[in-house]
Amino acid sequence: MLRRSILIVLVCLGFSVTMMATAAPAYTIMQASAVTSPQDLASPAVPAYKHITKVKPYRGAKHRPIKKVRAASAGAVSWTGPYHCMLPQPKNKGWNLEAQVIFARTKGKVRYLRGGTTGYSWQQTWDVDLNSQMGVPDHMAVPEFAVSYRFRPRWSLKYTIMPTVTTGNGNVGYGYGGNQFYFGSHNYNTGQNTQVKWERMIQTVGLTYDPISTPSARVTIFANYVRVDDKLAVSQQSYSDTMYADLNMAMTGLEYEKCLKTARFRNTLSLKCRAGVAFLDEAFGSDVSTGVKYSVPLGSGRTGYIEGGYRFMTYKKGYSDVHNWDTATEGGYVQMGFVF
Numbered sequence: 001m002l003r004r005s006i007l008i009v010l011v012c013l014g015f016s017v018t019m020m021a022t023a024a025p026a027y028t029i030m031q032a033s034a035v036t037s038p039q040d041l042a043s044p045a046v047p048a049y050k051h052i053t054k055v056k057p058y059r060g061a062k063h064r065p066i067k068k069v070r071a072a073s074a075g076a077v078s079w080t081g082p083y084h085c086m087l088p089q090p091k092n093k094g095w096n097l098e099a100q101v102i103f104a105r106t107k108g109k110v111r112y113l114r115g116g117t118t119g120y121s122w123q124q125t126w127d128v129d130l131n132s133q134m135g136v137p138d139h140m141a142v143p144e145f146a147v148s149y150r151f152r153p154r155w156s157l158k159y160t161i162m163p164t165v166t167t168g169n170g171n172v173g174y175g176y177g178g179n180q181f182y183f184g185s186h187n188y189n190t191g192q193n194t195q196v197k198w199e200r201m202i203q204t205v206g207l208t209y210d211p212i213s214t215p216s217a218r219v220t221i222f223a224n225y226v227r228v229d230d231k232l233a234v235s236q237q238s239y240s241d242t243m244y245a246d247l248n249m250a251m252t253g254l255e256y257e258k259c260l261k262t263a264r265f266r267n268t269l270s271l272k273c274r275a276g277v278a279f280l281d282e283a284f285g286s287d288v289s290t291g292v293k294y295s296v297p298l299g300s301g302r303t304g305y306i307e308g309g310y311r312f313m314t315y316k317k318g319y320s321d322v323h324n325w326d327t328a329t330e331g332g333y334v335q336m337g338f339v340f
Contacts, residue, residue, distance in 0.1 A: 085259040086215045087270060088295045088303045090339065092153050098146040100335040102311055105139050106166075107131055108327030110232060112243040114185050127324065128181040134196045134234060135168035142329060154210040158222070162202040169195045183234050184241025192236050199231040204251065220255040226278050226285065228315055230325065245325045247317055249285055251278040257293070268295045272307065283317035291333070307335040 090096070109127045130136040148158035180189050188194055206224030213219075228247035234240060253276025260269045270293045278285030291309020298304050314328040 084215075085262045085268075086266070087218060087257060087259045087268060088297065088305075088339070089215075090150050090156075091301050092150055094150050094301070094340060096146075096148045096150070096156075096337060096339045098144075098148075098335060098337040100144040100146075100333055102142040102144070102329065102331050102333040103139070104142045104311075104329045104331035106136070106142075106327065106329045107138070109324075110183075110243065110326070111322065111324035112183055112232075112241070113322035126182060126322075128183055130198070130327070133181050134183075135194060136196055136198055137166055137168055139331075140164070140166050148208070154213065156208045157206075158208055158224075159205045160203070162200075164200040164202075165198070167195075167197045169193065184243070186236070186239050186241060188234065188236050195235045197231075197233045201227075201229045203227045206251070208255075216259040218257045220257075222251075222253055222255065222276065224251045224276070225249075226251050228285075230327075245317070245319075247283050247285070247315060248281045249278040249283055250280050251276045251285065251287070253277060253287070260292075266297050269293070270295070272309070278315070281317070282319075283315065285315040286313065288312045289333070291335075301340070303339040305337050305339075307337070309333060 108130045110130065111126050111128070113126060128134060131138050142162065142164050144160060144162040146158060146160040148156045150156045180187060182188070204224040204226050206222055208220050208222045210218055210220050226247065226249040228245075228249070230243075230245040232243045232245075234242075253274065255272070255274040257270050257272045260271055262268045271290075272293045273290045274288065276287045278287070289309055289311035291307050291311075293305055293307040295303055295305040309332070310330075311333045312328070312330040314326075316326040318324045
């Protein structure tokens with residue numbers, strides 16, 4: 001009986017200890033975090049920090065993120081400010097197309113005698129005035145087209161062509177000075193209707209080099225081959241004569257461009273001057289111009305411009321005592337161009 005009572009007491013004591021142990025903090029879910037010290041059990045829980053996986057750029061209006069930086073191309077000049085005077089910088093491996101119209105006044109004298117004219121008595125009329133005697137118009141529009149390719153940062157190859165065709169007619173002596181003239185093998189008399197057609201083709205091809213190239217100024221040296229072909233046909237009643245003249249010359253010169261003002265959007269106003277001298281083939285020639293150029297950026301390294309000024313050209317050759325050619329063309333011009 002006593003032994004059974006002791007066994008019952010021990011069973012009840014073991015059950016009580018077990019129930020108290022399950023209610024202790026050591027057996028809660030928080031203990032599963034493997035805390036090593038008893039002080040951590042009483043400390044408040046600290047939230048875990050997340051790893052930084054991405055940083056978003058600032059979306060402010062004034063500070064935008066830098067997405068891509070391109071390397072500066074050869075010959076490029078950095079833009080230092082919206083109002084800094086700077087010329088448009090030509091692009092390496094780039095093209096330049098130009099179209100120009102000269103509102104020109106053309107004048108000159110020619111001498112063309114053949115077929116036993118050495119004994120002709122009116123020798124003072126051998127040099128015939130193109131305008132006052134032949135009736136070639138004083139004023140005409142002369143076009144010119146040019147294309148150039150910049151194959152190195154300072155070197156370019158350029159080709160230009162200037163075609164001109166003009167006609168005139170009238171009565172010698174009633175509208176053109178009253179002077180009869182001798183041309184070819186015929187005497188063109190006063191009071192008779194005369195037809196004149198003048199065709200000219202000037203072509204140049206050459207190299208240009210920029211020894212000085214700064215953000216605000218540029219100096220260019222050019223050396224060209226010049227080919228001039230002239231054809232002058234005169235007819236009166238039942239006879240006519242045609243004079244052919246050609247020149248093969250070399251031309252060298254300088255071109256200077258200076259920035260005058262650059263506006264906020266990088267549109268630039270500049271002064272441009274050019275002077276060239278032609279020689280060889282027992283002839284002489286010159287080409288001088290000065291003007292103002294206005295350039296506008298078109299994006300992606302392209303530029304458009306318009307230019308206006310004054311231009312003077314002359315070509316002269318004395319083939320012989322009976323064959324001479326001397327002409328000059330001058331006037332205002334307008335030019336448009338596209339650089340890409």
